[in-house]
């Protein structure tokens with residue numbers, strides 16, 4: 001079983017609640033894993049082959065989107081390739097392919113090229129969670145966690161992704177993008193609320209468009225009575241994932257504060273919410289969703305009325321309600337709850353939706369209702385959101401969850417392995433292998449899940465002892481080179497200010513003395529070349545200046561570094577310091 005938390009508690013916290021049942025959430029980690037990697041003879045298994053005949057596909061009967069997928073290359077059973085999403089269908093390449101994963105390497109190269117082309121920020125926002133599920137008969141099946149991401153990638157990047165994939169791997173002729181987890185999370189929840197079908201025009205107006213590449217491979221529209229009636233006011237939120245509880249959340253240095261605050265909020269009696277809103281932010285896969293869903297689970301168990309929504313669901317819900325002229329009911333429903341949990345708030349797009357979101361959180365906060373928000377960045381960096389909304393979101397407790405350190409990664413891995421062992425007692429991972437995986441997979445919890453998935457696939461399918469060598473081959477593609485550092489405008493301002501002996505406030509101020517103008521212009525220039533922020537955004541972050549002022553500064557410094565060797569060296573040094 002997953003290990004219970006031993007983490008930080010805030011004063012006044014009660015102990016862990018009894019494990020209770022959550023309606024429609026019956027998939028335990030052990031069941032999920034057992035379903036995911038049932039070998040031949042245990043569960044329904046489909047076998048197929050690629051056009052080259054060198055890929056054997058093993059699909060468990062619950063569908064490959066059950067919990068993500070893994071792809072292994074051959075060797076003994078070979079090197080790992082894909083599917084960091086968790087513990088689902090294994091796609092195993094064997095035979096003639098040799099030691100290399102069949103599609104994993106090309107896919108890794110596609111990702112690398114996209115990252116270089118688009119820059120770190122754009123790549124992380126749109127492609128950080130895009131995963132390759134497999135390639136069958138020329139169709140590369142890609143998955144993302146939300147419909148919104150799916151629509152966005154399809155309408156903005158599909159052609160580019162396909163072109164890159166084809167150039168890396170001629171076998172790929174089409175893409176099929178789908179939302180992963182749509183089966184898993186809801187398989188047990190027959191009563192899953194359905195995405196209201198968003199009218200094309202409304203969707204396009206608010207920044208998302210219908211699929212344009214290939215018909216979704218897996219996504220199955222689930223008809224519910226509410227959807228059939230078009231009753232979009234029947235907003236019951238996204239279903240919670242029964243695995244994402246406090247009990248299964250491992251607490252370490254990087255997330256102790258967030259965990260303590262989350263527990264406190266979940267168990268608060270609701271009379272006077274202490275941390276409201278509670279705003280958690282962190283990079284991809286560091287446990288935000290896990291923690292805020294844990295809050296939602298716990299609050300539900302305490303009898304609170306809870307709605308958990310991803311930003312895209314909020315958008316779809318609102319657009320559909322507008323269309324069905326049930327927007328009032330939609331708002332009323334939202335405002336009549338005790339706890340609103342919103343995930344991935346950085347994806348909120350569209351003016352009217354943002355306004356509505358702003359009104360909703362104002363109404364809830366004014367009524368003393370609790371809000372919990374997760375995002376991949378701090379409130380001040382939510383560029384798409386109205387400033388007043390950002391400041392309201394920042395007005396409670398904002399906590400950053402840092403990267404998982406090695407010790408925490410080790411404990412998460414051990415918990416995952418223990419969960420698997422409760423179903424597969426023969427699954428054994430020697431401690432040097434656990435330590436090795438914890439050391440080399442530095443990225444996030446999702447990749448740790450992917451690693452366990454591959455070790456399990458290896459052990460189930462090969463039946464051989466796990467050694468450091470085989471483990472290394474199984475998880476090879478998950479071991480990434482260090483991501484380039486993301487530079488923040490605030491850090492640029494601080495560094496440049498200290499280098500030129502002025503304060504950051506001077507840089508943001510109206511002062512026009514030469515001692516301040518030069519560092520200000522250098523800082524603007526560095527913001528333009530080291531971040532993906534637009535000129536207007538940079539202007540806003542420099543004391544509300546116009547974008548033409550920023551453009552002027554950028555051009556001026558560009559020219560100056562060309563003419564003046566000393567300045568060039570100085571700027572290069574600042575650049576290096578910021579990127580280290």
Ligand SMILES: Nc1ncnc2c1ncn2[C@@H]1O[C@H](COP(=O)(O)OP(=O)(O)OP(=O)(O)O)[C@@H](O)[C@H]1O
Pocket residue numbers: 129244248249250251255282283284285286287288289290291376412444445446449
């Ligand atoms: N501290 C932890 N304890 C247990 N599992 C964890 C922890 N941190 C992350 N995980 C696991 O890692 C995976 C990714 O976590 P989660 O989905 O919560 O990340 P996230 O921060 O919401 O990422 P994203 O920004 O991509 O949505 C999940 O399977 C989660 O259970």
